[in-house]
Every structure is written in structure tokens, then in C-alpha cells.
Amino acid sequence: MRLVIIGAGAVGGVVAGRLAGAGVDVVVVARGAHLEAIRRDGLLLREADGDSVHRLPACAGPEEVDWRDGDVAVLAVKTNDTHDVLERLPRGLPIVCLQNGVANERAALRLFADVYGVCVMLPATHLAPGVVVAQCAPVPGILDIGRIPGGTDRTSHEIAGAFVRAGFHCEVSDDVMRRKYAKLLLNLGNAVEALCGLVDGLDEAIAPVRAEGEAVLRAAGIAYATAEEDAERRGDTLRWRVVAGQDRGGSSTWQSLARGTGSVEADYLNGEIVLLGRLHGLPVPANETARRLVVQAAHRRAAPGGMTPAEFLAAIERERSRTQAS
Structure with missing residues (x-):
């Protein structure tokens, strides 16, 4: 099995580096200055226990990959890029959604029969070309996987085995979307954190966003793991560490603003x-x-960090008044 990781940013890059370090056959797809740096200098993975450089085959797009029997496409792009990537992949591949949100799996199932979701709990940072940072040690993250829409199979167990070899904690779940909806509720705060920064009052600003999410999932009849279940799954596995003098960064949305990418995945x-x-x-x-x-x-x-939590809460009230008046 060869894993082709499409999107070698924070999560995709850390997973690629750890897999390569464990002897797993890996190809990455990246773009721009990040791709150039990986091709020139290798992928630099920074961890609490030291740096490692991984010389990986790096492609500018799915069309450049020399697809082989047994390859698995691992999507690690933002959801707003998923449709474009799926359209450019050879049909018949197993598709792994190593992504936040819950829309990627549905999009993949329109075009591919074998789709797998991963509930990603992997604090990581990508702010400089060619460099990714794993911010937890000794376990870099939790990557629970399951077949979509449900169940498990040989492929899901093989991928899980590769993740475990690379040092991740991984369970094969027959209902992984239930875990992914719980993760979605956590990720609803990403936009607020990006807007306000890691400041006092952030939790109070996130609270109405999360409360709405829970209410909507209940109304839609969508099951999600409880906060207690999520806390039990995480346990004390993910331990934050300062890496190369760099303390914890923000969420993926915060990082997108910090890098000035021009887009975020908040729509999904x-x-x-x-x-x-x-x-x-x-x-x-x-x-x-x-x-x-x-x-x-x-x-x-x-x-x-361009606005305060109080300003964000005031903006919610304006939106509520506007919708009630319309």
C-alpha cells in the first residue's frame, strides 16, 4: 500500500513525515512555495524531540502522480478544495478524508465507492514553506478511521496499521461519522478564534456558536459523540509541547489568516x-x-485577532435582529 497525501499542510505534512519516518511508502501533493521547498530541501518535520527531514516524492497535482495498483488517495486539503481534487483523481481509488468537517465524505461518495473518514485530533502548524510542526508528544495525534457510510474492512485496518506504525493512536470505528460530528462542534470555534485570537473572553464568544451547533444537530436527528465520550477518547494522550521555541499556534483557520491564503474553510x-x-x-x-x-x-x-470577543458577540446580536426583522 502506498499513501498519496494530497495537501501537505499542517495535518497532511505531519502525517506524511511521520509515515515516511516509519518506513511507509508516501507521496505528497503540494503547491506553490511549499512544493518548491519540499522538492529542494525535503519536508522538515519539527517535533519536541527534534527535527527530521524527509525526502519525499512531491507532485504539483494528482495528474503528476504515477498512480499504481494498491495506491490510496488521502485527502488533507481544506474542504473548499475537495471537489476540484476529486474530479482530478483516477476513478476506482480508495479515498481517505483526513479532513475536518463532514462534507468531504459525501462529496467523495458521489464519485468513489470506497471512502473512509478519519476523525483528526492532531495539533499541528504550517506557517513556513517546507516546514510543518507537530505540537504534541510523545503521541502526535489521534486518527480514528472508519468506512463510509459505516462499518470496517481490510483497507481501513491496513491504513490504521500504517498510522499506528507512525506513532499515532488509531481506532477502527464502525461509526466514525458520529465522532466527526463531535469534532465539527469543536471546530465551530475555529472561526471565532481566528477573528479574536487567543484572548480572555474567547470561550464566552464561542459558546453561542457551539450551542447553535448542538441544537441544529439534534433537530436534524444527527448523532454525535458526547463531550464526555470525546474527553474519554482523548484522555491525556495529546500533550502540548513547545517545539523549537514555538508555543502553541492557532487553529487551521487562524493559520490560514496568518499565512494570508485568501481563503478559509468556514463555509464547510x-x-x-x-x-x-x-x-x-x-x-x-x-x-x-x-x-x-x-x-x-x-x-x-x-x-x-482583528476583533474582540465583545465585538463578535455584538455582531451576533445585530445578525439576530436583522433576521428577526426580515
């Missing part, structure tokens, strides 16, 4: 709750505010 995180709220007739002003403001900030290439 907070936007998932907005969509379900509209489908089931529930107002979702907090998630719509978070989605709209962080997308606007990305388009302006604004730095993270």
Missing part, C-alpha cells in the same frame, strides 16, 4: 450548521456571523 464548518439550520427552520445567527466575518477577513487577507 460553521456553514454546515447554517445549512442544517436553514433546512430545519432554526435560526443560526452565531454561526452565520462567524462564517461571514472570517470569510471576509480571509478575502481582505486580514491578520488574525
Whole structure:
């Protein structure tokens, strides 16, 4: 089995580096300055116990990969890039969604029969070309996997085995989407963190966003792992460490603003709750505010932390008043 990791950013890059270090056959797909740096200098993986450089085959797109029998395509791109990637992949491949959100698996199932979801709990950072940082040690992350829409099979166990060889904790789940919906609830706060930064009052600003998410999932009849189950699964596995003098960074959305990428995946995180709220007739002003403001900030290439939690909460109230008046 060869794993072709499409999107070698924070999560994809750390997973690729750890897999390569464990002797797993890996190819990465990247772009821009990041791709150039990997081709020139290798992928630099920074961890608490030291740095490692991995000379990996690196391609600019799926079309450059020399696809072979037994290859598995591992999507680690933001959800807003998923459709484009899927359209460019050879049909018949197993597809692994190493991604946040819950829309990727549905999109993959339209085109591919063998789709696997991964509930990703992997604190990582990618802010410089060619460099990714794993921020937890000795276990870099938890990658639970399952077949979509449910069940397990030989491929899911083989991929799980590769993850375990690379040092990750991994369970094969017959209902991985239940875990992914719980992770979605956590990721709803990413937009708020990116807008406000890691400041006092952030939890209070995130609270209405999460409360809306839980209410909408209940209304839609969508099962998700409870906070207690999530805490038990994590346990004390993920231990934050300072790496190369760099303390904890922000979420993936925070990093997108920090790198000035021009886009974020909030349309598929907070936007998932907005969509379900509209489908089931529930107002979702907090998630719509978070989605709209962080997308606007990305388009302006604004730095993270441009507003206070109080300003964000006030923006929610304005959105609530606007929708009630319409």
C-alpha cells in the first residue's frame, strides 16, 4: 500500500513525515512555495524531540502522480478544495478524508465507492514553506478511521496499521461519522478564534456558536459523540509541547489568516450548521456571523485577532435582529 497525501499542510505534512519516518511508502501533493521547498530541501518535520527531514516524492497535482495498483488517495486539503481534487483523481481509488468537517465524505461518495473518514485530533502548524510542526508528544495525534457510510474492512485496518506504525493512536470505528460530528462542534470555534485570537473572553464568544451547533444537530436527528465520550477518547494522550521555541499556534483557520491564503474553510464548518439550520427552520445567527466575518477577513487577507470577543458577540446580536426583522 502506498499513501498519496494530497495537501501537505499542517495535518497532511505531519502525517506524511511521520509515515515516511516509519518506513511507509508516501507521496505528497503540494503547491506553490511549499512544493518548491519540499522538492529542494525535503519536508522538515519539527517535533519536541527534534527535527527530521524527509525526502519525499512531491507532485504539483494528482495528474503528476504515477498512480499504481494498491495506491490510496488521502485527502488533507481544506474542504473548499475537495471537489476540484476529486474530479482530478483516477476513478476506482480508495479515498481517505483526513479532513475536518463532514462534507468531504459525501462529496467523495458521489464519485468513489470506497471512502473512509478519519476523525483528526492532531495539533499541528504550517506557517513556513517546507516546514510543518507537530505540537504534541510523545503521541502526535489521534486518527480514528472508519468506512463510509459505516462499518470496517481490510483497507481501513491496513491504513490504521500504517498510522499506528507512525506513532499515532488509531481506532477502527464502525461509526466514525458520529465522532466527526463531535469534532465539527469543536471546530465551530475555529472561526471565532481566528477573528479574536487567543484572548480572555474567547470561550464566552464561542459558546453561542457551539450551542447553535448542538441544537441544529439534534433537530436534524444527527448523532454525535458526547463531550464526555470525546474527553474519554482523548484522555491525556495529546500533550502540548513547545517545539523549537514555538508555543502553541492557532487553529487551521487562524493559520490560514496568518499565512494570508485568501481563503478559509468556514463555509464547510460553521456553514454546515447554517445549512442544517436553514433546512430545519432554526435560526443560526452565531454561526452565520462567524462564517461571514472570517470569510471576509480571509478575502481582505486580514491578520488574525482583528476583533474582540465583545465585538463578535455584538455582531451576533445585530445578525439576530436583522433576521428577526426580515
